[in-house]
Amino acid sequence: MDNRRIFIRKFGLLAGSVLLSDQLMAFAAFKGPRYKVAVIDLMILKRQKLSAFPLSKEIGADGVELDMGGLGDRDTFDNKLADPLVRAEFLAKAKELNLEICSLAMTGFYAQSLATRPTYKQMIGDCISTMKAMNVKVAFLPLGVQGDLVRNPELRPAIVERLKVAGAMARKAGVVIGIETALDAAGELKLLQDIGSAAVKSYFNFSNAIKNGRNLHQELRILGKKNIIQIHCTNEDGVWLQNDPKVDLKAIRKTLDDMGWKGWLVIERSRDQKDPRNVKWNFSANTAYVKSVFQ
Numbered sequence: 001m002d003n004r005r006i007f008i009r010k011f012g013l014l015a016g017s018v019l020l021s022d023q024l025m026a027f028a029a030f031k032g033p034r035y036k037v038a039v040i041d042l043m044i045l046k047r048q049k050l051s052a053f054p055l056s057k058e059i060g061a062d063g064v065e066l067d068m069g070g071l072g073d074r075d076t077f078d079n080k081l082a083d084p085l086v087r088a089e090f091l092a093k094a095k096e097l098n099l100e101i102c103s104l105a106m107t108g109f110y111a112q113s114l115a116t117r118p119t120y121k122q123m124i125g126d127c128i129s130t131m132k133a134m135n136v137k138v139a140f141l142p143l144g145v146q147g148d149l150v151r152n153p154e155l156r157p158a159i160v161e162r163l164k165v166a167g168a169m170a171r172k173a174g175v176v177i178g179i180e181t182a183l184d185a186a187g188e189l190k191l192l193q194d195i196g197s198a199a200v201k202s203y204f205n206f207s208n209a210i211k212n213g214r215n216l217h218q219e220l221r222i223l224g225k226k227n228i229i230q231i232h233c234t235n236e237d238g239v240w241l242q243n244d245p246k247v248d249l250k251a252i253r254k255t256l257d258d259m260g261w262k263g264w265l266v267i268e269r270s271r272d273q274k275d276p277r278n279v280k281w282n283f284s285a286n287t288a289y290v291k292s293v294f295q
Contacts, residue, residue, distance in 0.1 A: 034262040035294035038063040038102045048080045053093045060287045063100035071108025075119045102264040103138040113146035115158040142180040150182045167197025178203030178229040185222035201229040217255045225261040233265035242289040249293040
């Protein structure tokens with residue numbers, strides 16, 4: 001009986017230490033305020049340009065999502081960050097301005113097909129290598145028009161298989177790939193389950209739910225906090241977030257708070273139609289409003 005008590009006590013301590021370790025690892029993955037706000041170098045017209053950092057600072061963001069460069073018919077991305085000297089400049093400028101690089105974006109897949117490109121492993125491998133070199137933990141991978149599983153369900157087996165491969169690559173490197181799909185939350189959750197990798201999660205976009213007439217709050221809850229790695233806090237262009245009747249950020253914050261989610265809110269669009277190319281004007285307004293709600 002005494003041995004049994006000792007075993008139970010030791011097992012309880014071991015289980016507690018494992019749980020605490022998992023909690024500490026989760027906390028270490030996202031330091032600082034519960035919600036941070038970033039902008040995208042591509043959308044502020046500074047794709048892979050060092051000047052994206054001072055502009056992001058002027059806008060008031062906490063960080064930047066950097067793009068991997070164009071893809072087109074190349075074997076891999078036109079990635080300036082593959083150059084160690086360029087990477088060093090970017091990292092130094094980010095540190096100087098106290099900005100974080102929240103993620104690297106493979107936006108080339110908006111127009112290209114993950115299901116059919118023969119060099120997809122090279123593309124994803126190059127992104128992961130850049131992530132490791134820059135200590136970035138999240139990559140954004142949109143399935144895009146050619147990978148739209150609502151319109152092209154026949155692509156699902158190939159996409160699942162390739163994302164399993166990508167997940168294995170990401171897991172080995174200690175990073176996460178966030179995918180954006182055209183599926184509803186239930187469909188995307190099923191896709192994640194079929195992929196079966198903790199290194200492939202959802203990169204949720206408010207506009208996908210809104211433009212398809214879905215309940216944004218319900219979509220967030222269906223996916224759940226453990227399946228959402230980052231959020232594109234945005235709607236279609238036309239009006240700023242604070243003037244958009246379809247986006248109730250205060251209610252969205254309550255939903256995310258209730259879920260226990262924390263992480264990066266990355267502003268993509270929501271530019272005023274009067275002057276959509278006025279980057280500083282549009283993104284400063286949206287960033288200030290998002291921060292007023294979430295910080």
